[in-house]
Amino acid sequence: AAPAKPKATHALALAPVGSPASSVDGFVREFLRELNYGQGVALSTSSVNDQYLALARTVRHYLMARWLETLRRQAETQAKGVAYLSAEYLLGRQLGNALLATGLTEIVEEGLGKCGVDLAALRAQEVEPGLGNGGLGRLAACFIDSLATMSVPCIGYGIRYEYGIFRQTFVEGRQVEQADSWLALGAPWEFPHPEAAQIVTFGGHTEKYTDTDGVERSRWVAGWKVKAIPYNYMVPGYQNGRVNTLRLWRAQATDAFDLKIFNSGDYEEAVRAQTFAENISKVLYPEDSTPQGKELRLQQQYFFVSASIHDFVNSVLPKDFDLHKLPDRIIFQLNDTHPVIGVPELMRVLIDEKKMDWDEAWAITQQCFAYTCHTLLPEALEVWSVDLLGRLLPRHLEIIYRINEEFLERVSERFDGDQLRVSRMSIIAEHPERAVRMAYLATVAGAKVNGVAELHSQLLRDKVLPDFDEFFPGKFTNVTNGVTPRRFVRLANPALSELITDAIGVGWLTDLERLRELEPYAEDEEFRDRFREVKAHNKRRLNRVLVERDGFTVDDSHLLDVMVKRLHEYKRQTLKVLHIVTEYERIISGEVKPADITPRTFIFGAKAAPGYKIAKDIIHLINGVGAVVNNDKRVEGRLKVLFPPNYNVTLAEKVIPAADLSEQISLAGKEASGTGNMKFALNGALTIGTDDGANIEIRELVGDDNFFLFGLLEPEVEALYAKGYVPSSFYESDPSLKRAIDLIAQGAFSDGDRDVFAPVVGNLLYEDRFMALADYRAYIDAQDKVGAAYADTDAWTRSAILNVARSGFFSSDRSMRHYIDRIWHTPPAF
Ligand code: Z16
Structure with a gap:
């Protein structure tokens, strides 16, 4: 039988005997007690870390009675x-999730305010x-x-x-x-x-x-x-x-x-x-x-x-459990x-x-x-x-x-x-x-x-x-697979969450298929305006984070094109690099005027396994391309490549809600599922992606019109391997691909040094296990469509709303x- 829908009861009504009072004054008392007796400091002399630790312990007290009760009932039943x-x-990070689970966020914000403490600063303290x-x-x-x-x-x-x-x-x-x-x-x-x-x-x-x-x-x-x-x-x-x-x-x-x-x-x-x-x-x-x-x-x-x-x-x-009944x-x-x-x-x-x-x-x-x-x-x-x-x-x-x-x-x-x-x-x-x-x-x-x-x-x-x-x-x-909407919608994207609740009421956070009710709003001009404002708001929020973290700026008028995931050859970050280099080459060769292209900011986030040499070379290449593209006056600021280091869950929660375009470009048949792809769709980014992993299910649900599909299909990949794949033939026959690779090979992104990226170039031309060159043309063509589509603001927003409305399936509750x-x-x- 299908399990009953979880009840979204307000936490205040549930506070069992023995848990701290759910009032602002009650909270302040508990917080100060933790600060004084737990950390051994006075509020006036406490550090941000003292305050964070005291707050974490205070919040955890609110969960304690429920934890003990859960354990007791489990032992009993x-x-x-x-x-x-x-x-x-x-x-x-745990703090935000614990506050959300207990429903304490507002009480805590107000209580801390009375103590002259800023909740946001304490959140930022958590590693x-x-x-x-x-x-x-x-x-x-x-x-x-x-x-x-x-x-x-x-x-x-x-x-x-x-x-x-x-x-x-x-x-x-x-x-x-x-x-x-x-x-x-x-x-x-x-x-x-x-x-x-x-x-x-x-x-x-x-x-x-x-x-x-x-x-x-x-x-x-x-x-x-x-x-x-x-x-x-x-x-x-x-x-x-x-x-x-x-x-x-x-x-x-x-x-x-x-x-x-x-x-x-x-x-x-x-x-x-x-x-x-x-x-x-x-x-x-x-x-x-x-x-x-x-x-x-x-x-x-x-x-x-x-x-x-x-x-x-x-x-x-x-103690007396009959192990024959273990199953x-x-x-x-x-x-x-x-x-x-x-x-x-x-x-x-x-x-x-x-x-x-x-x-x-x-x-x-x-x-x-x-x-x-x-x-x-x-x-x-x-x-x-x-x-x-x-x-x-x-x-x-x-x-x-x-x-x-x-x-x-x-x-x-x-x-x-x-x-x-x-x-x-x-x-x-x-x-x-x-x-x-x-x-x-x-x-x-x-x-x-x-x-x-x-x-x-x-x-x-x-x-x-x-x-x-x-x-x-x-x-x-x-x-x-699925992803939790508590962390990746509600916590990561409060602005979108509020917009959704305004439209369809509460309850969707534990019944995500209800996002379907948003579909009609794709045709509502006022809703589209508000939706766009949410995106712009999230881009400004990301801008603040990146300015402080890395000294990078994000322009909220740019199309935000994001590829965040582990660095792996099969995921094909190099294909993304070839696209950026192609765009850059079009500008510096005079083929296009900067004013005629859709301004884009590319964001990468990726860690390479420390012993994975070629993956580390690719990271170096992305940074090299960024350094050149971002500083070339001829680009007129229309292309920007940002690679904030140390991509992690905390950064994901800021980047994903700001994204317009989600890069899911693995070679067909190689990405088992992907879950980042789901997080982006739920946050209103459109996907450019191959017929791979859960991309396929995302496309089926959001509809072909709201997804940029490109590339070989899995059986075509197999057939090409079987026939004998010769990557250099793609290089020889596609002048734009040749120009992009030649630029890298000639040292355009390594101060003229041709050796630095020779392993990456050599790998692409003579091995290319994951067929980046075979998919290059299709990818560039799809990206040209993306650029044009983004210029039609209303149509893009409609698609973005439909991505949110039709992605409820990807809740991990359903999994x-x-x-x-x-x-x-x-x-x-x-
Ligand atoms: C991993 O993160 C994944 C697979 C694996 O064999 C080992 C690790 Cl550490 C990933 C898949 O690459 C990805 O496609 C999938 O979405 C994820 O596991 C969760 O299933």
């Missing part, structure tokens, strides 16, 4: 819930927890927000990295990474519970023994261990009285440093074990989509998954392959620790996991060498071997000893080295496997795992409803 297992949560890379981590954050808002029991499990995604700076246009010390000024949102630590073991060997019941068993004699300390975070629903939990683990040494060695003077040796253990949760791996097979990464994965499963089985569940109580959702080691871990817990027999344990395990795949890139599908896995987790390797053996036996039986098929489907790859294919393990163990957009799910089924689809009919499914109904079977609890 034992309702089925979700354990979301994710190595990443890209949460964004966002950047515990994720990009789409996958942000998706996890959106999903837990939606589950809390829909009153569905969920516990998010992950890692409390001491350092999140690196802080990006540019030095002479090149990316330089800095450690992200997000905890340095205090962590007011977390609740550490060292007393509830779990022990996680690694290494050693396995041995056979005869148990007291006479049964032959395997046991793991581990070589070393670390402590996992849980840090709890509140996940408040939107004004519905529910607060779920996010539990992130920190690694700590089981023993304090060796005092004897310390006293002997060898200080480094004395803390060696400590340093080693604590490295496990030290820093987030900065790879998006292309993980590195590093041992520490596998340690991180097992560390958080093992701690989480033990925590759930031994601490969350009641009625929990579903572990695997966010990509990162937590898939949880499959053999649950088997080990059930068999070795709870003494279940194999078949029983396997039947339970298969009902307790579901797996979401987020990519198709072969280099992104995680594989762990048998050598490493056997060294770090010998018992798990044994279990994986047996799962594989029994699985392949069934395959062989079903397909008459078809050995080719058996080796294709083996969880263990033999080449180039023996290795465990984590996606296969997840697929065999998971009750369901889903992709993240229609096209992606279809390709997953047809191209990546066709044998498995045949073997497990009904296991594969699609759930198109969650699909998971709940088709995969998890976890109805709202209360």
Whole structure:
């Protein structure tokens, strides 16, 4: 059954006994108490950070009674819930969301005002927890927000990295990474519970023994261990009285440093074990989509998954819980392959620790996991060498071997000893080295496997795992991603939110399909004026942020053309650069007069994985192009290229609401879904995009007239690869492409130095894995249409309004409803 619509009741009516009074004076009292007694400072001498910490703690008090009540009811009802297992949560700032969830924003603003404190300044003081890379981590954050808002029991499990995604700076246009010390000024949102630590073991060997019941068993004699300390975070629903939990683990040494060695003077040796253990949760791996097979990464994965499963089985569940009923109580959702080691871990817990027999344990395990795949890139599908896995987790390797053996036996039986098929489907790859294919393990163990957009799910089924689809009919499914409208519409775009509410009333924030009611307003001239004023307002707001942050200015008369996402070749930031260079070349060659083009500001935001050389070169190139274009008098200020460093959730919340044009230009078939694309459409930007990922669904919904489609289709991409793709032939046959590439090659954006960008140029001409040159002509033509369309202000605004009105589908509440109904079977609890 479809879960009931969450109620958007006003928070004031819900304040339970024991929570601070929801009045301005009540708030002021609480705030000053936190400042004086919590921070130990007087208002008159307090720093902005003191005030921020005191405010955060005050706001969190308002959620406390609801959190405790949620936990109490969960313990009482034992309702089925979700354990979301994710190595990443890209949460964004917490204060604004907590204020929105409690409905306290106005009271707080007024109360702080009485103290002479500016809420905006305190908001700006928060350092966002950047515990994720990009789409996958942000998706996890959106999903837990939606589950809390829909009153569905969920516990998010992950890692409390001491350092999140690196802080990006540019030095002479090149990316330089800095450690992200997000905890340095205090962590007011977390609740550490060292007393509830779990022990996680690694290494050693396995041995056979005869148990007291006479049964032959395997046991793991581990070589070393670390402590996992849980840090709890509140996940408040939107004004519905529910607060779920996010539990992130920190690694700590089981023993304090060796005092004897310390006293002997060898200080480094004395803390060696400590340093080693604590490295496990030290820093987030900065790879998006292309993980590195590093041992520490596998340690991180097992560390958080093992701690989480033990925590759930031994601490969350009641003492007398019958583990045969585990599937009625929990579903572990695997966010990509990162937590898939949880499959053999649950088997080990059930068999070795709870003494279940194999078949029983396997039947339970298969009902307790579901797996979401987020990519198709072969280099992104995680594989762990048998050598490493056997060294770090010998018992798990044994279990994986047996799962594989029994699985392949069934395959062989079903397909008459078809050995080719058996080796294709083996969880263990033999080449180039023996290795465990984590996606296969997840697929065999998971009750369901889903992709993240229609096209992606279809390709997953047809191209990546066709044998498995045949073997497990009904296991594969699609759930198109979504984004939370609380953060990405209400918090990020208050002006648009107010306009929407004025038009269609309240309630849409938890029932986003209601945005459809805006459709008729596209024809309303006054509404269009107000809509345009909202955009202009958001551009001015962005201007203020960028002036202060980077010294950049944004002109609100310019078309704001935005490409923000991780730097990756498949996403094709180079194609965007080729467009900008083409426009620039048209001007300096005299082909067009600056006054005749639509003035545009291009905004980039992108971090490159520190070891991804070509991606870093592309960042350098964008900055090089910007430096030249922005300073060339001949351009007359009609083109501007801005690349604010350190794009993150906080900046996204300012950039997206200001955008006119959303760049979603990945090579067809390569972007699993994209979620930025949804945020832009919901904020009234038009998309220029390929037939890829969720772009396809966006276009179907908003309509062809309100979307700029270009480029090869996925089957055409495949055909071109098959036929043999020669990028230089496009360069030779398209003079405008040739001029753009030649400008870069000749050093026009590197002070005449032809070497600096030679790797980028060479890559494009002689490799171009993602066919930027093949799509260049179509892209330029589509961009010319964009420029012309923007000149018709009324028609553009109509399209922008229709983008908002028709994008309600992309609420993560809808994604969650699909998971709940088709995969998890976890109805709202209360
Ligand atoms: C990631 O962010 C994604 C895929 C992946 O394998 C690893 C990481 Cl860290 C992204 C996809 O690239 C993107 O298309 C998708 O929208 C997002 O995951 C959420 O599903």
